[in-house]
Amino acid sequence: MSGYSKINDKIISLEEYRGNGMKRKNLEIIVSILFFIALWIGLSFNTGGPIYSDELLYIEIGLNNESAPNYGNRYFHVYLQKLFMAVAPTPLIGIRVYWAFLIALTALMIYWSARIFLKENTAIHGLLAVAIFFSYKFISSYAGVTSVDIAAMLMSTALVFTYLLYQRTEKKWLLYGLGALIFLAFKTKETTLFSNIVLIGFFFDKQGKFAFRNILAYLKSLLIGFLGGIGLFIVLDSIFLGQPFFAISPTTFQEVFQNYAYTGGFRKEPVNWYQIYLLDDIMIPFLIFLIGGIKLSTRQITPQKKIVWAFPLLLVSFITLNMLKIPWGFIERFYFPALPVIAFLAPQFISLKVPSGRKGRLQLVVIILAALMLVVIMRQFGMAYVEQIDWNYGKFLESIYFPILLSVLLGLVILVEKQNLLTFGIVLFCLVSWIMPQISYNYKYIYVEPTTNAKYQIKYHPFLAFQEDIPASNDVKMFTTVTIYQDSEEETRMFSDNPYDILGMYNMLYDLRTQRDNLTLAYHQEDIPPQVLADQYDFIILSIDDWQYLKREFPEILAELEQNYSTQFDEDQSLVFMKPNSSTSN
Structure with a gap:
């Protein structure tokens, strides 16, 4: 009987241990989710806003429900961003909350990817991985900037995390989710395609042997999930574009490929990514990512896990070759999708067994x-x-x-x-x-x-300086000049030489849906005299150089403008704002 009692006591102790382990795991999940929420809230404040043409373009597409086939592989980002702009009090607040969401959710998945990568891993691995992620300087240099590459980073992380979670739990519903993520990530940006290299892990069995037939057990579930992703896009495209098959239309794919049909020649020469970035900006995480991968390959780690190391290396190879096709040389954001993977793989060399x-x-x-x-x-x-x-x-x-x-x-x-x-x-x-x-x-x-916020304040200064006097209407008629953009230095440039950027800025600030014919943009000072008198505008914004030019060369036109419009200057005396007098306004 004493032997039976000892066995029974051991069984009870094992059950208690498992119960305590489950409680600790649930507590860790709850704490990590609370941290994600706190991080999301904290990052939503004091950030800037969209300051680059690409971001303003996707905002415009989302606000106006436009179909742009040449940007067809950006629409999951467009729709996700549109959701945040729609539920927020203003599109600008929605943009900032969306950026914070992208960063915070990526951080949450980095924590759990590091945590579950090996069975013996602890919370220390997850915390170090998150800390490495927040050591990347793009966090501050892109604060509030909803670059499509940050959305692609989230989707690549989600794809790899779902893959790792399946390897850990073998729950079938994760395969459906993984299949959907393959399509949704691709419709965010094509660089996410390279994260699919982890799917090679499905060709290995539990003994680590490679065979093509091994993937057959997963193929049906992945395909169902993939079709589910297509189905979601059919619904979204029907609602917002009135074109159910826009995402999978051959015309859309043709336009996407045509968008990258550059004729040759470099605006900026190609550079060595390892020298400029990997062994410079992120040198320590990248080196321990490499050394750790080599170190772990000598331990008992399955091929299903080893393959994850290939994604960052494959992506840097692609964007290196891509510099021969894309004429702008080194563009840091192209590598954003791989940064979370480096962050959670870097601490994997730590093989600490927590003392009992x-x-x-x-x-x-x-x-x-x-x-x-x-x-x-x-x-x-x-x-x-x-x-x-x-x-x-x-x-x-x-x-x-x-x-x-x-x-x-x-x-x-x-x-x-x-x-x-x-x-x-x-x-x-x-x-x-x-x-x-x-x-x-x-x-x-x-x-x-706040660097990015300062850049945002400068770029939007012509609108922000006169925000209380600028009319907000979808029927607005506005006039401005490229001189405002050209007269400022690279880091302090106001407005843009692209009319769609200016319209995007106006629509985002005032939650409107103006189109190209709402804006008259004078590209040269000699174009100002005939264009500025061609219509009755709701407001006019000129640079001080434009004002001096009219005063010197066309005083009669300036006199007519002053008769019909009230005039005010910004605090720096760099801009002139004109609004119709009450007697001349429509």
């Missing part, structure tokens, strides 16, 4: 706190030292401190076969020492000195 028992866990906590305290101490020491020698702290980090940290980190990864608490503490110290300044940089340039 209260004493072991206490030791782990002490090691973590000691590593974090040492990070702070070394930061204070470094700042004091560079001040003493009259040097720049940022240059000290880049030239001295980070190379030493990288050497120590790579040495540990390569030389130490079995990690313990001490080696983990050193790794944590090295990683956090690199990550913390990068996150501080992003925080500074989002909340303290």
Whole structure:
């Protein structure tokens, strides 16, 4: 009976352990979701807005329900963005909340991708992965800018995460979701196609043997999900465009390919992506991503997991070749879809087994706190030292401190076969020492000195300076000039030389649906005299140079304008705003 009691006690203990494990897992899920919500809310504030032509174009397409076949592979981004603009008080608020949603949800999936990648992984892997993601400088340089490449980043992350979750749980509904994501990601941007390389994992069986027949067990479910994605687009295209088969129309695909039919010649020459970006801006995450992948390949890791490393490498190969076709050289945002994968794969070299028992866990906590305290101490020491020698702290980090940290980190990864608490503490110290300044940089340039918000304020200044006096109407007639754009420097350019950009800015600010005939844009100063008198405009915005030009060359026209319009200047005396007098207004 005593033997039976011992066995029974062990069974009860095992059930209690599993029950406690399930409770911890559920708690972790709840905490991660709450963190996602808090992050979403926090990132929605103090960001800028769309400042580039591409973003304004997709906003225009969404607001006006336009069909643009040459941008047919952007429409999931267009529709998703449209949803946020529709439910928010204003399109601008919707844009900012949408950007925050893209970043926060990507971060949530990065956490869980790192967490579930290997069975022995802990919350530490997830937290480090998220920290690496927020160390990327694009977080601040694109704050509030809903680039389609950020949406593509979300979709690629969702596709890879769903794949990993299926590998972990083998739940069939995830295959349906994965199939749908394959199509939806493609309709966000074509660079997401390269994330589909993870599907090669389905060609391997559980013993790691490759055979083409292995994928047959998954093909039906993936195809059903893929058709579901097409069905969703048929519904969306029917509602917003009145063209049910717009997404899958041969004409749409033909226009997309034609859009990339450049005739040759470089506006900017191709460059080495490894030299300019991978081994520069994201050097430490990229190197430990590579070294960790090599290290893990010698351990018991299945081919289904190994294949994930191929996506970032395949994408950089494609965009390198693409520079021969696309004439603009290095464009950082093209690589955004791969950045989350690098972030969650980089910490995978950490093979820390969490100690059991209260004493072991206490030791782990002490090691973590000691590593974090040492990070702070070394930061204070470094700042004091560079001040003493009259040097720049940022240059000290880049030239001295980070190379030493990288050497120590790579040495540990390569030389130490079995990690313990001490080696983990050193790794944590090295990683956090690199990550913390990068996150501080992003925080500074989002909340303290908001760079993108400042660019937004400059670009939209002609509208913002006279916002209270500008009429908001779908029938508005507005007049402005390209001189406003041309007279400013690259980083301080107001408005645009593209009329659709200006219309997009106006529509977004005032939640309107104006079209091309609502705007008269004078491309040259000599075009101003005949065009400015050709119609009765609801408002006119000129540069001070335009004003001086009319005053000098066409005083009679300026006199007529002053008779029919009231005039005011912005605070900088760089712009002139004119609005019809009450006696002349319609």
